[in-house]
Amino acid sequence: MKKIKIIWRLIDGKAGHDKQSLALVENLKNQTSCKIFNINIQNLENPFVSLIFKKYNLDKSLIKPDIAIGAGHKTHLYLLAIKRCFGAKIIVILKPSLPLKFFDLCVIPKHDDVKSKNNIITIQTALVSFNSNMKKKENVALFLIGGPSKHYYWNTKLVLEKIKKISKQYEFKRLLITTSRRTPLNFINEFNNLKIKNMKLYEHEKIENDWLDKNITKVKNVWVTNDSYSMLIEAIASGAYTDILDLEIKKKSKLSEEIEKIKKTIRKKFPMPNEAKRVSEFIQKIWF
Numbered sequence: 001m002k003k004i005k006i007i008w009r010l011i012d013g014k015a016g017h018d019k020q021s022l023a024l025v026e027n028l029k030n031q032t033s034c035k036i037f038n039i040n041i042q043n044l045e046n047p048f049v050s051l052i053f054k055k056y057n058l059d060k061s062l063i064k065p066d067i068a069i070g071a072g073h074k075t076h077l078y079l080l081a082i083k084r085c086f087g088a089k090i091i092v093i094l095k096p097s098l099p100l101k102f103f104d105l106c107v108i109p110k111h112d113d114v115k116s117k118n119n120i121i122t123i124q125t126a127l128v129s130f131n132s133n134m135k136k137k138e139n140v141a142l143f144l145i146g147g148p149s150k151h152y153y154w155n156t157k158l159v160l161e162k163i164k165k166i167s168k169q170y171e172f173k174r175l176l177i178t179t180s181r182r183t184p185l186n187f188i189n190e191f192n193n194l195k196i197k198n199m200k201l202y203e204h205e206k207i208e209n210d211w212l213d214k215n216i217t218k219v220k221n222v223w224v225t226n227d228s229y230s231m232l233i234e235a236i237a238s239g240a241y242t243d244i245l246d247l248e249i250k251k252k253s254k255l256s257e258e259i260e261k262i263k264k265t266i267r268k269k270f271p272m273p274n275e276a277k278r279v280s281e282f283i284q285k286i287w288f
Contacts, residue, residue, distance in 0.1 A: 005034040005288065006063045008088075010041050010070035010078055015209065016230045017071035020093050020127040020276075024069060024107075027129075027280035032288050037062055041070075041078050050081035064088075067287065073097045089287060093127060107279055111254035125262070126230055127276040128237035141173045141221035143199075143245070144212075144235060146228035147182025151256045152247040156187045159225060160194065162245050166223065167196045175199035176215060178207065180228065216240065226259050236262075236272045243267070 009025050011018050025036050039062070050056050058064065068082045071093035079090040080102060089104040095112045096103060100120065108114050110122045143163060148154040167175055175198050179188065183204065191201060202211060212234075216222065222235040225245045235242040244263050249256050265272065 003033075005032065005066045007034050007036050008062075008065040008068040008082065009036060009038050010044075010068060010075040011038060012041055012070070012072045012074040014072055014074075016126075017075075017094070019129075019230075019234070021069050021071045023127040023129040023276035024091075024093065024279060027276045028283065031277075031280055032284050034067075035063070037065070041075060044078055045081065047077035047081040050085050051077070054084055056081070056085035067091065067283075069093065076102075079103065091283070105283065109258075111258045113254060121279055121282055123275040123279065124258075124273050125236075125275050126233040127279065128233050129276065130237045130239065130274055138220055139173050140219045141170055141175050141223070142216060142219045142235075142240070143175065143177040144222065144224045144228070144231045145177060145179045145183050145187065145245075146225040146231065147180060147184055147187075149182065149227040149250075151250055151253055151259075152225075152227040153250050154184065154227070155247060156184060156190060158247070159187070159245055160190055163191070163199075163223075164194060164196065167199055170221070171198055173198065173221075176202060176219070178202040178212065179204045180231070182227075226263065229255060229259055232259065232262060233272075236266060 007025060007028065009021050028034055029036060045056055064086050065082060065088040067089045068079055069091045070079045073096065076092065076096055076098050079092060082088050083090045091105045091107065092103045093107045095108045095114060096106060100106050100117065104119060106120045108120060108122055110124055114120060145159065177199055181204055188203060216235065216238045219240050222238065222240040222242045223245050224232045224235050224242065226232065226247055243266065
């Protein structure tokens, strides 16, 4: 009988990080015999103490891990402390701020252009949970609005013109629009002045943390401003027909090139790769 692997998923509270680690453990759970513990890093031992003294006071609700997974630099020291104290394999998602050799597996986006090594697996897109079999509400569509970034010029007037045009084409649909932390205040003010009858605005600061997760799986169409890579991938993974509200590229970068490739792919109706599943299968092959 195969031993059930104990996996700790470390949560740092950033939605973009937490969704990627969640996508990976969900795929591992579907493919292997494992038990997942979702742990907020604020509830863990001080990593410096654990690293120095190789001592860890384990909470009674937890079981010693075989594998620990984290995304984002705040999880790095906690992962290293877990490795030192328990001998667990540690997986970091996204390019770490610490040397790559400190981790057993680094899951790094291709656009970070990291040299190939035995403990590195590169991914074409962010890790997301695919929900293509979810039932869609045919009369509902969703707009995901970003904001100024170092890769794209933000243009409130242009984005609003595109939204207004699409709303006329889909006047029979109920349209939802939500902002992000980066969305400028003038966008919200000018959008409200448009008074689009079939569209309701949900401001990022005024909605629950899981609002997007609950709603994105229910809609058939999603439009995303191309300044946000993570929102774009999440929209595609939801199974919705996804398109982009184009913004002008500020400067060419590996990330902007990746987004442009994705745009061409979705407009040609090509399927996106399920990278969370691929990474999970790789982990299963080497450690299970």
